[in-house]
Amino acid sequence: SSGESMRQFSSHHDVAMELINSVTGVDEEGRSRQRILAFAGKRYLNAIERNPDDPDAYYNWALVLQESADNVDPNSGSSKDALLEEACKKYAEATRLCPTLYDAYYNWAIAIADRAKIRGRTKEAEDLWRLAILNYEKAVQLNWNSPQALNNWGLGLQELSAIVPAREKQTIIKTAISKFRVAIQLQFDFHRAIYNLGTVLYGLAEDTMRSGRPDVSPNELYSQSAIYVAAAHALKPSYSVYRSALRLVRLMLPLPYLKVGYLTAPPANNAIAPHTDWERSQFVLNHEGLQKADASGQPPSQSMDRGRKPTRIAVEDIVSVSASADLTLPPGAGLCVDTVHGPRFLVCICQLLLFIFSIEVQIILYVLQHLQMESVTGC
Template structure:
């Protein structure tokens, strides 16, 4: 009963607020803020509607959208209006399942997130929501269009994470979209990336989201599903082209493609070249010659297109001991390494290394 009474009280406040904004518009029909605030009130009123009453919720959201449209017509640079308008459209789309009407609404929402990001590029939440909208759209469009939309969604989630390294929702969402892509690839046999690679990538993001927010049950459940897809006891294993450990600016001919492992504490080169087998005692045998970066020493991680590097997708890890330069096989592979190293560092910086350690070594 208290919740119901609180809801009624809140609705009375919203109704009163709406009347104020209507009066403001009557006094000045060219006031974008009045339209924007009225739209917010309508949108919140829609959230207060009986969950079983889709029609009244939808009509309130539709009215809110009209007010946002008017606000942005009067003030085309109103970021918040585009952002909240997109949310309102997305809520309307969710009520329509996987229909043509839903598809059109998702496309509208995506256009508004696009506009919001154009107006305020430093908006990880808008990028994350944009990615979610694309993910929803990909489930409706014809199969031939799906992969392009999914890849765009991946880029939006990744951009959101690059703006806010500990944005666990975007990290988790990137994991889920990669998992879905892995499922699609395993069914259709897509040519670009093996499903196992995609599953492994997906697991990295889910593990990172869980490490950052260990109490989130959704992340915990997802981790149970994907943990075995990690290259345990490591988070990531793959190839990078590296200079000799004792000569980071060696001539290109001395750089070799070799295997690297990343766990919760370090990035470590594990053998001199791809032709050399990885032995259990390889780390002991040649540790002094191997490149090793302690996560605790990392200052920043970035792409690098320095001409002194061999051709390819350059990676620079700035550490307290100086920069470490490596080259990934492809730009797509580089994205994976950048994210993984940044995530491990972010988890360390947030004091959650023990959670990540439990995931990969437990």
């Protein structure tokens, strides 16, 4: 009957409000925040009583329950899991009423993932991770341009891979890698996805080493892992997690030496030399600087530096690398390396090579400069 349905409706929602009201918060700021959440929860409950088919009211109420779960004092009697379970029910109702509500699927997946984390590496946790992954997939289907959802999808797969039988693990890991890569393609400086890709590659290297039948060289995987961890640290050097991870993988980084092809450069210490004096020679970039290479392709030694005074720009002096249209440069694609001592100009063969060179060098220099800073500070 309709009266019985109304009683069940009221009882069900009373449970959610009781859970919200039971949260005290861990400090005064938390208690103040919880009072606001309790007020908001009551408001959304009233909105649902006026219109039971309002998906936004269910969605916002779910957010209140989810934020209340984050506000739970571990020493209190409040149940974080019970709050998250109620939040999941509200998200389910919101998506039933509006199947295209991207934010509801995304936050629902986060709530499920938080419930899975509480359960450790159990069969129940595995089922919850699979459900979270399905919701991240649905969120991405509704909004493909969401690097955060893709990153979380990858994390969910990574967590699931630690629980499933060994025969399933590698397939899940490779799927996680693909999600992190797409997230980075959508947002090239997304340091969390970059770091997560580094950690998942490290785990894959460990598994490959143990299996004894590698599809890819474990050393290659370790090297790739180290590059991503270093890049994440370069983007966020203040993150202690990235600092610690970099210490672990620093020795796995590929040798800090990159041939960058041929460039035309003026004689050292003579930036305004006539075009006939500019020389085309091979340049290399390593952890110390951008410099001319000798006939063997190696950077000149310090003793050779004193005798020949080759073109050399120290990494720590470089501010930026960009294309230059300066009309006083010799024919070719102009390159300006701005340094703390002023700009240095070089010329590349063609515009396409210049574009590729300048983009790659900017990324590598950014990583190298931060790595150098890290070693200088002794961290």
